Structures are given as structure tokens and as C-alpha cells.
Amino acid sequence: MPTVLVVDDALFMRVAIGNMFKEWGFNVVAEAANGREAIALYKEHQPDIVTMDLTMPVMSGLDAVKKIIPEYPAAKIVMITALGQQRIIVDAIESGAKDFITKPFQPYKLKEVVYNVLGIEVE
Structure with missing residues (x-):
């Protein structure tokens, strides 16, 4: 059962995304409300996949990616962004x-992206 860390400052988004993962048979090992929490929880759990909101208080998703990847280059992080944040997304992908x-x-769209990143075929 793949493990997942859900990172979003909005509780309703964490719950909604977490429920999607549970429905797909994933184990939601932790949730974080900002980038700083995400880094600590990533180190603790080293999940198979992370969904990372881009814009959060305390520390952004982009800054969290820039801290996680150098230490864990194999980390699989999928950014979740609002429209109009393409430039920041390019930075996140490059990071x-x-x-x-x-x-x-x-x-189904999130499932497609997550399964693709994990190399799992979408049924």
C-alpha cells in the first residue's frame, strides 16, 4: 500500500485529497498545513508520494521542495497550484x-498524475 503525505494549508483540501487517496488504497501517513511541517513529516515518514500545495503560510510549498529534494533526491512530490502560478510551477519542477x-x-485527474509519477498503471 503506497504511503502519502498531504500538504495544504486548507483543512478541507487535506481532507478531500486524503479521502481520494484512501479510496485508491493509499495509506495517508501524515498531513501538514505548511512547508515547515511538510519537511519534518517527510523526514519522519519518507512517504512514496507527497501532494504539496504551492501557496501556504509559514513556508511555501516551493521552499519546502527546495529543502526536501537535496536531502531526498528520490522524493516524489506533486505540486498543487491555483491558476496563474505557472512561473512558480516551473521553478518547483526545476527544483x-x-x-x-x-x-x-x-x-481522476489527480489519480492520473499520481499514478504516472509512481509508475502505476491507472485501472
Whole structure:
């Protein structure tokens, strides 16, 4: 069962994304509300995949990626972004994020991106 860390400052988004992963048979090992929490929880759990919101208080998702990837180059991080943040997404991908998805999104779209990053065939 693949493990996942869900990072978003909005509780409803963490719950919604977490529920999607549970439905797909993933184990949600932790949730974080900002980039600083995400780094600590990544080190603790080293999950198979991370969904990382881009814009958060305390520390952004981009800054968290820039701290996680040098230490864990194999980390699989999918950025979750709002429309109009393309430039920051390019920076995140160049910093080691594996892919991104734009809010609002349909569950099947997130599943497609996550399965692609993990190398799992979407059933």
C-alpha cells in the first residue's frame, strides 16, 4: 500500500485529497498545513508520494521542495497550484517536483498524475 503525505494549508483540501487517496488504497501517513511541517513529516515518514500545495503560510510549498529534494533526491512530490502560478510551477519542477496539478481538479485527474509519477498503471 503506497504511503502519502498531504500538504495544504486548507483543512478541507487535506481532507478531500486524503479521502481520494484512501479510496485508491493509499495509506495517508501524515498531513501538514505548511512547508515547515511538510519537511519534518517527510523526514519522519519518507512517504512514496507527497501532494504539496504551492501557496501556504509559514513556508511555501516551493521552499519546502527546495529543502526536501537535496536531502531526498528520490522524493516524489506533486505540486498543487491555483491558476496563474505557472512561473512558480516551473521553478518547483526545476527544483525537483515531479509534476503538478491545477485547482480545481477532478479526482481522476489527480489519480492520473499520481499514478504516472509512481509508475502505476491507472485501472
